[in-house]
Amino acid sequence: MSKEKKETTQTPSVEECGIYLLMDEISDSTCKDVITFIISKNLVKPYPKYLQLIINSTGGDLQAAFALIDTMKGSAIPVHTVGLGCVASAAVLIFIAGVKGKRVLTPNTSILSHQYSWGTYGKEHELIATTREYELTTQRMLNHYKKCTGLTEKKIREHLLPPQDIWLSATQAKKLGICDSIKTVY
Secondary structure, three states: OOOOOOOOOOOOOOOOOOEEEEOOOEOHHHHHHHHHHHHHHHHOOOOOOOEEEEEEEOOEOHHHHHHHHHHHHHOOOOEEEEEEEEEEOHHHHHHHOOOOOOEEEOOOOEEEEOOOOOOOOOOHHHHHHHHHHHHHHHHHHHHHHHHHHOOOHHHHHHHOOOOOOEEEOHHHHHHOOOOOEEOOOO
């Protein structure tokens, strides 16, 4: 009697396929995980053709977001982005950092863009230093939006960073250069 060998095929994980799901608030911890994913993929050859970062996040820590953005931009492997559900605040900055032409929003995705908020306390010289950091960070945000959307600073301040929160549909986001296409994925 011969034993038949049963072949089992294991489905690879999404991360093994070069896909990372960022579905949480933007924090040092969540960005560290994505940064580790991108760096680890860059250390193993042959490289995948591209990495895909799927984002559903209400935003969070802007400094953590910029750490991830710098990693995405420094990756030898192009990072494509997909927005699902809600892409808000700092998550928008991460989303638009994806490779131009490969930034996709699903039809029902909501986008929230606004000026960033923060609170501080301390001695006068500490408040002055913190205010300077606020100004520098605002300029970093504006430069990032300009580079990724092609909008002028005036248009960005008017449509994406006015004093109030701005909610956009996927269609409105596309018109402002936030995404390159709108489609259902998978």
